Amino acid sequence: DGGITQSPKYLFRKEGQNVTLSCEQNLNHDAMYWYRQDPGQGLRLIYYSQIVNDFQKGDIAEGYSVSREKKESFPLTVTSAQKNPTAFYLCASRISVEGLNTEAFFGQGTRLTVV
């Protein structure tokens, strides 16, 4: 079955440590996205990538980094510079066709807790 897989589902990190969240898709989508979800704040865009080896900052990129070495994969690293990393992180992908506003498909999310 095609879809987006995020791992792990739950992640605990000590303060001062970097941690990487995995996102893999087999939908052959060009565009991939990372969102952060906090209670009462909806979804906020961290980074997005329209094509392999290229990515752009979203609205809250500070303290995060990404890479897009393969079409299928878009890992997110939460660095120690991120002040409040505890949140629910969602990865999404979509077909990218010029002039067509397509829907996004989401993974099941990773809940990161800093202890």
Add this chain to the structure above:
Amino acid sequence: GNSVTQMEGPVTLSEEAFLTINCTYTATGYPSLFWYVQYPGEGLQLLLKATKADDKGSNKGFEATYRKETTSFHLEKGSVQVSDSAVYFCALSRAQGGSEKLVFGKGTKLTVNP
């Protein structure tokens, strides 16, 4: 810039009640509009969509009509069930400057009691 405003929750209804969740948007041109649903501890699932004015999206008894004159895309269901309890997000997609981004509302939590 593009934005989405949806009614704040939480919304609590009894089973079989009528549901409306309001959503209005600001965007240039002709965006596509979406409703997503999120069940506890899960990612978002597409509920329905509309790609042009006067289109009606529908799925699982939910409906929403793309109203360009009022820039609205309100979600409705005639008779809710306990299993509809979830958070609902209105979103728009509009290509700008060579890139496409989805813009989400803040979400509306719906609780349906038996």
